[in-house]
Amino acid sequence: MNVLIKSATIIDAKSEFHNQTLDVLIENGSISEIGKSLKNPNNYTEIVLDNLHISQGWFDSSVSFGEPGFEDRETISNGLRTAAYSGFTTVAMNANSHPVIDSSSDVTFVSSRAANNAVKLLPLGALTRDSEGVDLAELYDMKTAGAVAFYDYKHAIGNANLMKIALQYAANFNGLVCSFPQDNKIAGKGVMNEHITSTTLGLKGIPALAEELQVARDLFLLEYTGSKLHIPTISTAKSVALIREAKAKKLDITCSVAIHNLCLNDDVLTDFNTHYKVLPPLRIQSDIDALIEGVKDGTIDMVTSDHNPLNIEEKKVEFDYAAYGTIGLESAFGALQTVFTLKKTIEVLTQGKSRFGRENIAIKVGNPADITLFNPDTKYTFSASDITSKSKNAIFEGLNLKGKTYGIINNNQLVLK
Known part of the structure; x- marks a missing residue:
């Protein structure tokens, strides 16, 4: 899996890029480059999302x-x-x-x-x-x-x-x-x-x-x-x-x-x-x-x-x-x-x-990509449309929440909603 994450704010206290908004290049499931305005010469899939933040x-x-x-x-x-x-x-x-x-x-x-x-x-x-x-x-x-x-x-x-x-x-x-x-x-x-x-x-x-x-x-x-x-x-x-x-x-x-x-x-x-x-x-x-x-x-x-x-x-x-x-x-x-x-x-x-028995993997060059993608500022009322589980017994249904997720990158795979 090869993707280029564009303009993501990195929230990872274990990373030297903590609190910085940068591009992240992932090749064959591992982070190969982190920096500003990275090029995409190989025409990899680009992830461009509103107010994108990423973390471990x-x-x-x-x-x-x-x-x-x-x-x-x-x-x-x-x-x-x-x-x-x-x-x-x-x-x-x-x-x-x-x-x-x-x-x-x-x-x-x-x-x-x-x-x-x-x-x-x-x-x-x-x-x-x-x-x-x-x-x-x-x-x-x-x-x-x-x-x-x-x-x-x-x-x-x-x-x-x-x-x-x-x-x-x-x-x-x-x-x-x-x-x-x-x-x-x-x-x-x-x-x-x-x-x-x-x-x-x-x-x-x-x-x-x-x-x-x-x-x-x-x-x-x-x-x-x-x-x-x-x-x-x-x-x-x-x-x-x-x-x-x-x-x-x-x-x-x-x-x-x-x-x-x-x-x-x-x-x-x-x-x-x-x-x-x-x-x-x-x-x-x-x-x-x-x-x-x-x-x-x-x-x-x-x-x-x-x-x-x-x-x-x-x-x-x-x-x-x-x-x-x-x-x-x-x-x-x-x-x-x-x-x-x-x-x-x-x-x-x-x-x-x-x-x-599992270790945290920081967002650093050379590490496998184990990443969550999210927008922390979205305010919304949690409803049935937010539920993907087969069962619907949701304690927070009808309550006001803050922050939505986009998906994950892990195990050399990208999953987005």
């Missing part, structure tokens, strides 16, 4: 595509196309398919389905068989087959001894264990955040305590085992404080936050819109403020869209019975820019890869 390719640590088994929700092929249109060059795919990805052959299958795509798919294997929290899955075999971490998506491990054994076992081969932060006994039958809004609406609440107890337990287990742990999608102020304290102890801990938990509080649930039913639930403003501060000071290592397509039958029901989850790839950039500056938005969209 973005990364999402938690996406779900359904396949195998739930292709009615989403397929790997269309999911990766959605990721590319949304600016992501690398995504980690959860194991919540049917069957659950809990063996080396399952990992091989999903990897083969994503082979040679412009978007790099990193498979997550289930931590336990069928994600049932009873017996450990084939962790080492899945690691050998290409699994980058082990996670029972949205399923908390109630058995502390099982989590301890998982951490000890994974440490033998440098495996990364992920633990969903919820104590199910405390959460009970709650369907939203336990606070004033849940009482007003008459809905059962999930207290912040349910998350914080689990986080505290897992951090104790991590300290005991000396292993490494990733806690996906934290949502409370106390969780941020607990992880900040663990990092001060030099524990090998990382965590993420879902973008919607940075942008929306539980007040939006007053009309019982099931698009807002997510897990962990939308919390109160003081939690949001602490999460934003955690992102800014590095306590929270990465943000995620927590993209989880669900079909209409799972969402268009009474709130109590609706499934948890929202799509988020398409709205990720625009939503983040309602919270952070452009510089910080790009920083959080490009960090976290190394935790899952």
Whole structure:
């Protein structure tokens, strides 16, 4: 693939061309020249777009595509196309398919389905068989087959001894264990955040305590085992404080936050819109403020869209019975820019890869092109026309966002909307 990007503002703190508006020549998938008014003697495809900005390719640590088994929700092929249109060059795919990805052959299958795509798919294997929290899955075999971490998506491990054994076992081969932060006994039958809004609406609440107890337990287990742990999608102020304290102890801990938990509080649930039913639930403003501060000071290592397509039958029901989850790839950039500056938005969209075994590739001559193309200034109302996922359960539908993506260049391929 050979292209010439014209007049692009480069947003990459690792590049000597940071904040400069230049042309970028890409030949055979690698950056061969960066400069002003580059010539195009070989008549390569030229990319000329309004207010074009480029950065290192973005990364999402938690996406779900359904396949195998739930292709009615989403397929790997269309999911990766959605990721590319949304600016992501690398995504980690959860194991919540049917069957659950809990063996080396399952990992091989999903990897083969994503082979040679412009978007790099990193498979997550289930931590336990069928994600049932009873017996450990084939962790080492899945690691050998290409699994980058082990996670029972949205399923908390109630058995502390099982989590301890998982951490000890994974440490033998440098495996990364992920633990969903919820104590199910405390959460009970709650369907939203336990606070004033849940009482007003008459809905059962999930207290912040349910998350914080689990986080505290897992951090104790991590300290005991000396292993490494990733806690996906934290949502409370106390969780941020607990992880900040663990990092001060030099524990090998990382965590993420879902973008919607940075942008929306539980007040939006007053009309019982099931698009807002997510897990962990939308919390109160003081939690949001602490999460934003955690992102800014590095306590929270990465943000995620927590993209989880669900079909209409799972969402268009009474709130109590609706499934948890929202799509988020398409709205990720625009939503983040309602919270952070452009510089910080790009920083959080490009960090976290190394935790899952991938390195960031700076925009420098000689490097492979791993690039996201976008316009950071477009203001718009997110609507159905912005959705390329098969499922339409979008938490940001109808909300005002800032910034749109054009596509990506990665793996010697150009993908533009």
